[in-house]
Amino acid sequence: MEGSHSIEIFKELYLKNASRLTYFANKYVDRETAEDIVQNIFLKVWQKKNFLLSENGLRTYLFNAIRNACLDYLKHQSVEQNYISAIVHKLKVEELQYNDHPVFLFQEDERIASIYNEIEKLPEKCREIFTLSYLHEKKSSEIANMLNISRRTVEAQLYKALKLIRNALQS
Amino acid sequence: MTSNDHIEELIIRYFEKEIDEGSLKELDQWIHEKEENKSLFFELKKLYDSQRLSTYLKGRSYDKQWESLYEKINAGSTVRKKRTNHFRIICLRYAAVAVMAVCIGFGMHELIRKFTPDPPISFNEITVEKGGKANLVILSDGSEVILNSATHFKYPTEFGKDKREVYLDGEAYFKVAKDDKKLFIVKLSRQEITVLGTWFNVLAYKEDPYSTITLAEGKILLESYDENGKKMSQMFMTSEEQAYVDNTTGSVSLNKVDATIANSWIDGKYRFKDEKLSTIVRRLENLYGVALRIESETLKDIRYTGTFSLGQKIEDVLKVITSEKQFNYQITSDEIILSVKK
Numbered sequence: 001m002e003g004s005h006s007i008e009i010f011k012e013l014y015l016k017n018a019s020r021l022t023y024f025a026n027k028y029v030d031r032e033t034a035e036d037i038v039q040n041i042f043l044k045v046w047q048k049k050n051f052l053l054s055e056n057g058l059r060t061y062l063f064n065a066i067r068n069a070c071l072d073y074l075k076h077q078s079v080e081q082n083y084i085s086a087i088v089h090k091l092k093v094e095e096l097q098y099n100d101h102p103v104f105l106f107q108e109d110e111r112i113a114s115i116y117n118e119i120e121k122l123p124e125k126c127r128e129i130f131t132l133s134y135l136h137e138k139k140s141s142e143i144a145n146m147l148n149i150s151r152r153t154v155e156a157q158l159y160k161a162l163k164l165i166r167n168a169l170q171s
Numbered sequence: 172m173t174s175n176d177h178i179e180e181l182i183i184r185y186f187e188k189e190i191d192e193g194s195l196k197e198l199d200q201w202i203h204e205k206e207e208n209k210s211l212f213f214e215l216k217k218l219y220d221s222q223r224l225s226t227y228l229k230g231r232s233y234d235k236q237w238e239s240l241y242e243k244i245n246a247g248s249t250v251r252k253k254r255t256n257h258f259r260i261i262c263l264r265y266a267a268v269a270v271m272a273v274c275i276g277f278g279m280h281e282l283i284r285k286f287t288p289d290p291p292i293s294f295n296e297i298t299v300e301k302g303g304k305a306n307l308v309i310l311s312d313g314s315e316v317i318l319n320s321a322t323h324f325k326y327p328t329e330f331g332k333d334k335r336e337v338y339l340d341g342e343a344y345f346k347v348a349k350d351d352k353k354l355f356i357v358k359l360s361r362q363e364i365t366v367l368g369t370w371f372n373v374l375a376y377k378e379d380p381y382s383t384i385t386l387a388e389g390k391i392l393l394e395s396y397d398e399n400g401k402k403m404s405q406m407f408m409t410s411e412e413q414a415y416v417d418n419t420t421g422s423v424s425l426n427k428v429d430a431t432i433a434n435s436w437i438d439g440k441y442r443f444k445d446e447k448l449s450t451i452v453r454r455l456e457n458l459y460g461v462a463l464r465i466e467s468e469t470l471k472d473i474r475y476t477g478t479f480s481l482g483q484k485i486e487d488v489l490k491v492i493t494s495e496k497q498f499n500y501q502i503t504s505d506e507i508i509l510s511v512k513k
Contacts, residue, residue: 007244014240015233023227027220039240046244054309055295055328084192087199098213108224115221134222139187152180159179162215 014042021066024105028070028092037069063102071096111169118165129154130161182212186219296325299341302460305437305481310337313348314355317437321376321457342374342457344437361418365392372433377418379453385413385433397421435478442478451475451492452509459485462506470498470511 018038025034041062044050050061074093119127119134132138132146140158144151181198184190190198202212299306301321308316311329318324322341330336335355347355347366357364360377362384369389375382384393386408394405395416403421408414413428435442441458443451449471452463458481465471479488485507489500497512 007241011237011241014237018233018236019227020224023224026227035236039236039243042240043243054311056311057309084190084195087195091199091202094209095213095216098210099217108221109228112221112225115218134219137222139189140183141189155180155183158183159215162218166211166214166218 010046013045017062018042020105020108021062024066025070028096029073033073037066037073041065041069059102059106063105066105067096067100114169115165118168119161121168122161122164126157126161126164129157133158134161182215186216292331293328294325295328296323298323300460301457305439310335310348312350312353312355315346317344319343319436319457320460339373339375340377342372342376342436344370344372344434346370361396361398361421362416363394363396365394366390370434372430374433376457380418382416382418383413383433384408384416385428385430386410387430387434393423395421395423436481439481440478441481444476445474446476447471448473448475448492448509455485455488461485464506464508466508466510470509 021038021041022031022034025037029037044065045061050058071093074089074096077089119130122130129143129147132143133140138146140151140154143154147154178198178201181190181194181201184194185198202209297306297308297318299318299320299322303320305320306318308318308324308326310316310326312335314335316324316326316337319342322339322343324341324343325338327336330353333353335350335353336358337356338358340360345355345357345366347369349367351367355366357366357373359373359375359382362375362382364371364373364384366389369391370387371389371391372385372387373382375384384391388410390410391408392405393408393414393416395403397403398419398421401421404423406414406423406425408425411427411430413426413430413433415424415426416422432442432444436458441454443454449465452465455461456463475492477491479491486502489507489509493500493512498509499512501508501510
């Protein structure tokens with residue numbers, strides 16, 4: 001009976017965090033690989049009974065595991081011999097190395113909440129363009145067409161929005 | 172200035188995965204020109220990507236993936252059955268809340284917590300319901316706290332630089348990890364306990380008239396306050412001492428005791444020595460999650476000494492008690508009534 005209880009707890013932990021970990025991995029590897037990596041991590045958590053760790057311990061464990069698994073995958077991935085993919089590959093590894101703290105994974109929810117706040121404070125034009133990009137996932141070229149402005153203008157406004165939000169979050 | 176404008180464009184194109192080879196080369200060079208550029212680039216990238224997390228969290232459920240993971244677990248668990256079972260006996264009684272604490276911290280509902288740029292003090296709160304089992308919580312400093320039923324416990328996800336503060340309403344057994352530089356402070360509704368590292372038991376429900384603090388080993392500082400929050404006493408307790416504190420007046424009486432009696436519940440036993448039936452009944456209510464009512468005032472002050480296992484049914488416990496003291500019990504749909512035997 002207690003065994004079935006512990007599987008319930010483990011399941012809850014999995015359902016709460018699988019999407020978050022997959023999101024993180026999918027920034028660096030394809031979706032299918034990301035799903036596999038996450039499954040393997042949870043399999044280990046179960047086998048080693050790591051779900052008994054303290055909250056911080058578990059966060060650190062999950063974050064390190066997902067980060068190392070992605071790095072490992074990128075390092076062993078045979079890079080196609082074209083220039084673009086080689087640089088993109090290198091930048092992904094650097095990005096992973098830059099994002100080296102569990103808050104990057106577990107405090108994103110809070111960050112997103114404050115990002116929404118900051119979007120409200122953007123200058124009108126900037127907000128309109130950023131909302132189309134960020135919330136509606138439109139590309140600059142599409143936004144330029146919709147609003148009948150140049151692509152350069154859209155890109156400049158998007159950059160401005162990102163920078164304003166970043167500065168607001170940092171202060 | 173003009174070159175910077177151009178970089179803005181390249182950055183956005185990279186984020187949108189619409190960058191050509193020449194531009195990518197240029198962007199790559201810019202990123203590695205200075206550390207500052209690199210961190211700006213990765214910070215903005217993180218911001219740009221963050222929206223997708225909401226999409227992921229709201230998106231399709233992971234039930235299917237769970238099923239395939241569950242199959243793998245089952246396939247593996249037969250091989251390791253022996254080890255797993257052994258582990259269960261020791262730990263799983265305590266597992267539920269340890270993991271619940273983790274889940275609380277992870278949940279999207281944590282959004283309510285106000286965002287502040289400085290590292291905020293965020294708390295985990297654990298409530299063990301009436302009738303719930305004892306639960307182990309391991310704090311970030313390695314200290315262990317076992318919570319009894321009907322208990323509310325609050326602690327920061329990370330301790331501050333100079334002290335470790337936790338809040339308790341109910342009963343808990345503390346095994347505090349030693350750290351001479353960081354005091355460990357347990358805040359109760361009317362008392363405060365300060366320690367460096369030791370084991371002790373606290374029985375302090377805020378609606379109860381008395382709190383009981385029992386020290387197994389070492390030394391602790393006990394401060395008590397009256398109902399208006401005025402400090403009434405401050406004293407050191409040493410090994411095998413028990414403080415009985417009046418929550419209204421803040422007065423403390425100190426006695427030498429066998430600390431294992433107060434701590435017995437962590438091993439799944441409840442021991443009481445010369446305690447009033449009214450006190451025992453309160454404990455039973457919390458441990459079993461039932462309502463008990465003593466009909467006659469004279470019964471309330473009868474004293475009793477004994478031990479029972481938390482695995483026993485409440486009827487069996489009452490049978491044992493009533494075999495010595497003369498009362499009847501009647502179990503109704505929502506309470507158990509104790510009345511004088513005629």
